[in-house]
Amino acid sequence: MKFKSFPSKCRIGKLRDLATAIRRLHLTVVLAVAGFALTQTAPAQTDNFNSGTLTGWQTSVSSNYPGSITFVPDAFGGSAVRLKATTSAVTNTPALQNTARVMLLNTNQYYTNNFYIAVDLVDWNSSPDRSTNDSVIGLIAHATNVVLDANVPVGRPDGVIFASRYQSAGGSTTDNGTRGQLQIYAISDGGVPGPLAGAMQGDFTINPGHKYRMVFTGTNQLADPNDPNSSTNFFYAGRVYDLEDLTRPLASVFANEVYYPSFHYLGYYSPDGYSGIFAIGYNTDTPLKPMSCDITIDNFVASENPPPSSVSLPATPYGLAGVPQVVNRSPASYANFYVSSGGITFNATTLSTTNTISPSDIRLFINGLDVTSSLTVMGQATNRSVSFNGLASNAVYDARIELADAIGRKTTNIWTFDTFSDAYLASTAAKNIECEDFDFGGASIEDPIPSGYTFTNTLYFDENVIAYPWPLPINQGASSYVNKTGINARTNAGVGDYNDYDTTRGRSSTVLEGQYRPLGSIGTEQGSGDFVYFKIGFGQSASVTFDTQREKYYSVTNDSHGLQEYNVERTEGGEWIHYTRTFDSTNYYNVYLRAGCELSQQLRLDQIAAGPATNNLGFFYVTNALAKSNYRYSRMLDGSGKLAVVNLSGVNKLRLTVDVPQREKYKQALMLNYLAFVPAMLVESCATVDGTYSIETAASVDPGLRRITLPQSGGTRFYRLRTVGTDRPNITSFNLSGGNVELSYQ
Known part of the structure; x- marks a missing residue:
């Protein structure tokens, strides 16, 4: 960050x-x-x-x-x-x-x-x-x-x-x-x-x-x-x-x-x-x-000063001395674009010279699966060195470490990270929609180029010290969304590019809320304004945390302090935004929402058909991470809780909705960065090895575990996997359990 x-x-x-x-x-x-x-x-x-x-x-x-x-x-x-x-x-x-x-x-x-x-x-x-x-x-x-x-x-x-x-x-x-x-x-x-x-x-x-x-x-x-x-x-x-x-x-x-x-x-x-x-x-x-x-x-x-400790910042020791603790862990919490070959490493320690941890009291779970048997544990009894090699690339992980010491005191370490790469998300195999690149007057741009303002040129303008239009917009024009004006459906008989309750707020009323598209009411902010503090003689100041700067933004100015990631912010329950894009009918996607969240809530993604009809594509469940600057990917799930698969053809209007009531407990709690459409792993089956295969729509796929679960059907079935890319997946194991077929793949 x-x-x-x-x-x-x-x-x-x-x-x-x-x-x-x-x-x-x-x-x-x-x-x-x-x-x-x-x-x-x-x-x-x-x-x-x-x-x-x-x-x-x-x-x-x-x-x-x-x-x-x-x-x-x-x-x-x-x-x-x-x-x-x-x-x-x-x-x-x-x-x-x-x-x-x-x-x-x-x-x-x-x-x-x-x-x-x-x-x-x-x-x-x-x-x-x-x-x-x-x-x-x-x-x-x-x-x-x-x-x-x-x-x-x-x-x-x-x-x-x-x-x-x-x-x-x-x-x-x-x-x-x-x-x-x-x-x-x-x-x-x-x-x-x-x-x-x-x-x-x-x-x-x-x-x-x-x-x-x-x-x-x-x-x-x-x-x-x-x-x-x-x-x-x-x-x-x-x-x-x-x-x-x-x-x-x-x-x-x-x-x-x-x-x-x-x-x-x-x-x-x-x-x-x-x-x-x-x-x-x-x-x-x-x-x-x-x-x-x-x-x-x-x-x-x-x-007077922090007590001496073997734990280095940004970590802190447990308040109760001697209890088991995870330190020196990699990947870090909320790590983005972590290289999967690095695996998971950490120390399980009591920060003492006497209290010990047995290797059998160290457990690791990834995406709910117990992978303890795959751990390598070395080192002293008071400070174990632990490693796990088994992460997949281009996956989202929720991990949990459980420790117990010699006298039975237990602690848990829970965190999230991903193994996507910037290059993979930018490749032709994937498709990204920046949340701030929403429709304008019913129009859209198919492949918009990165645009906006650098840190230098937006530093003071939120206070209207310099009147709009601001100088030096980057890549403003027909191929970009910066300064494009959308229509608020709330003030246009329900028809528009977005629905925003704050019909009059924008660059003229609130700091940091109109840095990208200042002429509309939707908040578009460069980074996440975490907190404000006050200076004698100067008034209010702000501290802003950026999400990982992707190459497409860095390359515009070749400067890490240049064009940063923009977010849609100041959301409320019931608000929605439209995105019109073209999709290849042969592509099947899983969808991930990159966002920061302060108050747990649900969002939904719909395909808008002619008239008022909608086709729900899935739901995102974003969880409270205390601060909106703790960015992570939320998987889009279908109505049964499985990883949703999206197949769209031609020009489609998509609607992203904050799918909760308009209540304080959901208000202004999101930083919406982008939607990532990545190739889905499809499971196909047939009654004969050389027959016509059909997609198993009931299959539940976990890309991180490389495991697939689907209901067992009567008679003999042959299975194969299909996805976009040069690496053809291979089924490595097959198991029947509780009426389900369980497949592992590489």
Whole structure:
């Protein structure tokens, strides 16, 4: 992945040089990482809560902030802590101080500079009813209490927080659902002190049923020599990992105090204090509504700098020492265009010198199939080296590693990747439709050339500093879609190129939403705008993550910072887009949707016939990956859940629909990059070896496993495989099981 960061509001005549901006971002990251290597001046404070006591902790539970703190069983036979509150007795202070809350501050160490905090978020109130549940869950650093009230020892601190707001947007009913955010904020006296308190904010939604590890760091990069008012220059970083994949964070966010609100010299809080955990029932309504908060946390760690560990960034260790963990794994999570010959490799380790892992307690599943018998396991008992060679090219994989240690503690590592290649998808065997290349006025372009604007030429234009038309569009013309205008069916009696509820939004109203086709209401963005942060004197800035830059975009400018992948974004349930393309009737395809997803939902692909008739081709089930920048391929499945096969002839109008209700729990949660039509593996059968073969439409094919399952039919059947390409597939094994025929092929 590649990142870009830029100011999204700036005065005319004061545009900063792009190279300088990029160098500044790189310098910031380097300095922050360099801070990780500083000598630790105080031992780490850890608590797995297995003692059943809160020794060394200060709590907010009091007459003003009633709540409960209880110990509950955790997954490893120990204890976790549940924090719950339903109301606040405080009524005469600003709204955010009146809300229900539970806070825990670890008082074993007072941090005067850098900090590192981590905790497991095991569970939370996942009710989608925002009228009663709007929890802010997170970590607090440099916490002090300026209100010296014995009844509220912790409830109204000053500090800086890294938090997940579970329902930053949502409805008042259980059907409407939720959309969440990650935030880095300053708080003062238990509330948000003003508009400059927000350092970072972005759309990231934690997924009910999952468990996460939250990590928050602050590194003082010394005072800004150009700012006499600044005594500190902190780089803040927040990371969120799924506990079932600690090799890579699902979200990484940051804020820098020189170029963002300098909390300290604005007087919001002191750059020292305690570290801790909190949950708040967020509400600013008048009159206040009772908002509950209910979370379960475990395995707390706090120190001045990250504790020494053999796990290298971007990975993080388990919070509970000694449990089995997957490290140094290849391919990485969400790896795109991974070379299949590399296989799967990883270390199964306990990060200890005593706790061991037996080879028999290492298991690997790919696409649901147990392939443990094909593993090669070597190395020491505390650090096993494991490899698997058996991946197929041009396939999508969902993989799972299961580990157990000598005392029976089990962990799981789950991830996804693909083994497509850029060259394969660009070949004549495949067909791609870029999601942003939708029809315009009923017209279309059969083989559009890559077009758009480079990073340099779109950097500041979303703020309308320079009026449209923007200069230097790449390849604009009859052979490309850049700046083409489509018709919104919602404003044209149901007839058009797309259906978009946001009929008036576009380049003039929202940053990053009209970078490719700015004259229509559909959002077309270069990359994925993950989060925004704020700069004193400049306003809002954005951090954008790009999907893998394919060769066809790179070759336009021969620059990795040039023309990037575009997405359709800001989607809602019920919206659809039309694509008209020509297909060869002899080709059979499987279809994959390349997309990022923050809220799980279904899409469908239909063939639009004359009049209102539609022919459903299949469904895509895209799943919550916390961030829209975690791109992956979703397989198109038929109504029975099998990999769908598409055979089209001539000119076809296709409709891609967000096939869910128009609800908050599905809104603005997708980044749609492209549809990849790749050759399908066809199974044909005949009653005689030299007779007429017909396609087995009930066959279920898994290209990654190179396995085919189909119902057994009466009598003798002969089978053969057919696909497009130079490599002819061969059936390597045959099995009858449960009334099905199972074929393996190479």
